[in-house]
Amino acid sequence: MDKLHEIVEGLNLENNLTIEEMPDIDLYMDQVIQLFESKFARSKRNEDEKILTKTMINNYAKGKLFFPIKNKKYSKEHLILIGLIYQMKGALSIKDIKIALDQLNDKVSKDEISLEEFYRSYLHLSQNNQKQFMGIIEENTQEVERQVSLFEDKDNDYLEKLLLATTFVNMSNYYRRAAEKMIDEINKEQETE
Incomplete structure (x- = not known):
């Protein structure tokens, strides 16, 4: 499949916010949003997609996904x-x-980690x-090309794209399900403490 290399490059897989890109000063919410928007802009599927919004951050705070902020600033x-x-x-x-x-x-709140x-490990x-x-x-890609070569259909490009897409979804589901099981284990351990 000719465009696959181009598609994979467009994923911007290396797109993580590094420690060095984070300022040493605390930021207001608008500055946090601006930092994330500028860093992850290339990862957007389309221009309308939002990386981070005030509502998202407020929901994360209300849901206690991170420890409380101080003076409306994010460390x-x-x-x-x-x-x-x-x-x-x-x-x-x-x-x-x-x-x-x-x-x-x-652990972070108690300075244990x-x-x-x-x-950095992540x-x-x-x-x-x-x-x-x-x-x-x-x-x-090689296996999909081999499988598609067995078909009599002449629209190989479409079939390759479809089989690759379904393969990627399949692998994604495996990883997501494994992550969910790991979360379930964490939850069980927290409940027994």
């Missing part, structure tokens, strides 16, 4: 948590994200995932 730790929420919300429910982040928020160190793993993803894309 670097808040930016890290909002970044994690942004990445997770594509696959998980807000309820699952809250369960996943509850203990982390608690460095959120920056945790986030970014490192994210880079590894990108490399693995590229290999999986290549493997799936």
Whole structure:
């Protein structure tokens, strides 16, 4: 499939907010939104899509997805948590994200963990995932081309795109379901404490 390389490049997989891109000063909500909009603009599917809105941030705060802000300002730790929420919300429910982040928020509030160190680990793993993803894309593309070559239909380009799309959805569902099971385990452990 000719355009696949172009499509994958357009995903901007490396698009994570790094620690170095986060200011050392606390930000007001509008500044947080502006930071996320500028960083993730290339990841949007279309121009109308919003990366982050006041309503989203307020809902995250009301839902206690991150520890309370001070003086209407968001710290670097808040930016890290909002970044994690942004990445997770594509696959998980807000309820699952809250369960996943509850203990982390608690540990950060008690100074039991460095959120920056945790986030650096996340970014490192994210880079590894990108490399693995590229290999999986290549493997799936080759297998789809092999499967489509068996068809008598002459619209191979369409069939390749459709089979790749269904394969990607299938893999996405596997990963989402595995993440949900992991969240269920976290929830069980929290309930027994």
